Amino acid sequence: MNHEEVVFSREASVIQIPDGNGLVIPAGTAAWVMQVLGGNFTVRLETGHLIRLDGQDADAIGREVPDEARQKVTDPSELTEELIWEQLSTVYDPEIPVNIVELGLIYGCQISDNGVDGKRVDIEMTLTAPGCGMGQILKDDVEYKVSHIPGVSRAEVELVFDPPWTPEKMSEAAQLELGFF
Incomplete structure (x- = not known):
């Protein structure tokens, strides 16, 4: 290459x-x-x-x-969980050529009202290894990208390690890309 x-x-x-x-x-x-x-x-x-x-x-x-790297959504009324997942799929671990959604690092996403100033998005995320040096960077990337979607006033990521991540959590496409099949 x-x-x-x-x-x-x-x-x-x-x-x-x-x-x-x-x-x-x-x-x-x-x-x-x-x-x-x-x-x-x-x-x-x-x-x-x-x-x-x-x-x-x-x-x-x-x-x-x-x-x-450019924000794609411009209309706050377009905010849906699907849109949040699409935005999450633009976050990559720099060592792995697969996005964090396909890697199976996102365990959950919830949108709730945050009063008059928009929506709050809470995300449960794990890492491929608890001691991953890029963990805080990935967490910050997710919070940054989601919080910059129009209509989102706050995005918070909770790092969870139970259940622990395993390669089986990856999508089939990710497993193929990384040579697990």
């Missing part, structure tokens, strides 16, 4: 994979784009380390902001 070589044209804040720590990449750093999923870039540095570059910082590597 060919990966596009890029050079950072400006300093950019990124997240190290898999530990989830923040890092600043200086301008002039060479790297390779490994995948673009969920509006974010997974990039390999010359050192071999993987990082996640937010799609909004695509210009740092000479790219356009991916469509998935």
Whole structure:
């Protein structure tokens, strides 16, 4: 598989994979784009380390902001549970080329009234491993993407580990993509 070589044209804040720590990449750093999923870039540095570059910082590597990084819903009256699930399917673990819905990480989603200022969305989510360094990053991604849907005033993710995640929770498509079949 060919990966596009890029050079950072400006300093950019990124997240190290898999530990989830923040890092600043200086301008002039060479790297390779490994995948673009969920509006974010997974990039390999010359050192071999993987990082996640937010799609909004695509210009740092000479790219356009991916469509998935842009908000698609504009009418708050369109808010449905199906729409929330669609938005959740735009969140990816940067190490795995399958979205968190197909991975089986979302255990539940509930929409409720939050008074006069919109709807509250509560999401139960797990991780592939309890000690996953990217856990807080994924949780933050979900809360950010769901809370920016018009009509949603608050989104909260509860990380749960009972029942624990197993590969059987993945969709058949995800299992095929990851070579489990």
